[in-house]
Amino acid sequence: MITLALLASLSGPHAPAQLVVVTPRGETRLAVSADADGHPVVAAFPLAAALGGSIRQDGAWITVVISRQDFSFLPHAPLFRLNDRIEPLAVPAFERGDSLFVPYQFVAEILPRYLGELYTFDREAGRLVQRGPVAAAAPAPKRLPNGLLPGHIVTVDAGHGGADPGNPGRFFPPGVTEKSVTLQVALLLQDELTRRGITVRMTRTTDTRPNLLQRAPTCDASCDLFVSLHVDALDTRKRRDYRSVDGFTTLIIGEENSADAARVAQTENEALRFESAQDQDLAGGPLAYILRDLQMNEYLRESARAGALMQTHLEPIHPGKNRGVQQRNDLAVLNTGRRPGVLVEMGYGSSPSDAKFLVSKDGQRRIARALADAIVDYLLEFEWKSGARAAGPGR
Numbered sequence: 001m002i003t004l005a006l007l008a009s010l011s012g013p014h015a016p017a018q019l020v021v022v023t024p025r026g027e028t029r030l031a032v033s034a035d036a037d038g039h040p041v042v043a044a045f046p047l048a049a050a051l052g053g054s055i056r057q058d059g060a061w062i063t064v065v066i067s068r069q070d071f072s073f074l075p076h077a078p079l080f081r082l083n084d085r086i087e088p089l090a091v092p093a094f095e096r097g098d099s100l101f102v103p104y105q106f107v108a109e110i111l112p113r114y115l116g117e118l119y120t121f122d123r124e125a126g127r128l129v130q131r132g133p134v135a136a137a138a139p140a141p142k143r144l145p146n147g148l149l150p151g152h153i154v155t156v157d158a159g160h161g162g163a164d165p166g167n168p169g170r171f172f173p174p175g176v177t178e179k180s181v182t183l184q185v186a187l188l189l190q191d192e193l194t195r196r197g198i199t200v201r202m203t204r205t206t207d208t209r210p211n212l213l214q215r216a217p218t219c220d221a222s223c224d225l226f227v228s229l230h231v232d233a234l235d236t237r238k239r240r241d242y243r244s245v246d247g248f249t250t251l252i253i254g255e256e257n258s259a260d261a262a263r264v265a266q267t268e269n270e271a272l273r274f275e276s277a278q279d280q281d282l283a284g285g286p287l288a289y290i291l292r293d294l295q296m297n298e299y300l301r302e303s304a305r306a307g308a309l310m311q312t313h314l315e316p317i318h319p320g321k322n323r324g325v326q327q328r329n330d331l332a333v334l335n336t337g338r339r340p341g342v343l344v345e346m347g348y349g350s351s352p353s354d355a356k357f358l359v360s361k362d363g364q365r366r367i368a369r370a371l372a373d374a375i376v377d378y379l380l381e382f383e384w385k386s387g388a389r390a391a392g393p394g395r
């Protein structure tokens, strides 16, 4: 009801043609424009600049940071997110050309409501007034030697573990299975990333078996990327040519399901049998599809880019074939993720040359280094893309 009332009161005739933003730094006049239906909207970049804030992109969400509060908008959806809570909007934010527009409601109602100690809004005059002294603008952040901003977080997931050995690896030495190879590479990757100034969250660091569906959520809103490590294998009873099939693949959540990716999904999802019936249902039930759709829309591009970079970095160091990035819509470990994520099949345990490479310390180190370099490239690109959109002081 509140939303409808606001929609009525903020539509058309009641919004002034100009918004005046008054802060201790001065007064800024911003044009009030209209969306396709005539509802009043304000360009977000000049607004953020006037308020000493900034704008960044988080996947499909665009976050307007005002006084250290993150107001996130999903273009064309009538909602915004604040402190992990989704709230309705009278009309959606939207992008036109390179500009982002937020509803007039943001200045008229949302800022005064959530940052009431800082902002008051005079509806008649169309004046947003900031009270009190302004915190000094933060100094430009110092970059790491590799060019990254500090503070990135990546989750590394060593596939399988504990009671779930993963695939046996036809050509692995006795006693070695997929779960031990993924753990060894994951620990090396943790070192490599840490050395590159990236904070690492591990889903496991020993021979344990975290719930398959709780692995990806370890990469929460503060985390940049989820990386799950696995080893592929062909069924040596079904495929006579199994020795000759080798190489590395990155899987991401997507719509296209190739036959080969389907086989991988089936293999990796087998670990679901260790989970409760309820969890199994979650992995494949309606909720999974909703989560997947959300994630797919938001992060397909980022996941695909991270996957492509991993393939590029693995190619020169790997004895097997570059099998590219493949999309799957039914990988349980990725479906439960809410951030960009990839599943790397680092090689085939059913190929003699891949297996030898995968169990060697040198091979494992090369894989970890290649993946870490790919992750740095991905984060640099991501920073550059979000930086190019940023507004506010120091930009």
Ligand SMILES: [Zn+2]
Pocket (backbone or CB within 6 Å): 159, 160, 166, 167, 178, 229, 230, 231, 267, 268
């Ligand atoms: Zn696996």
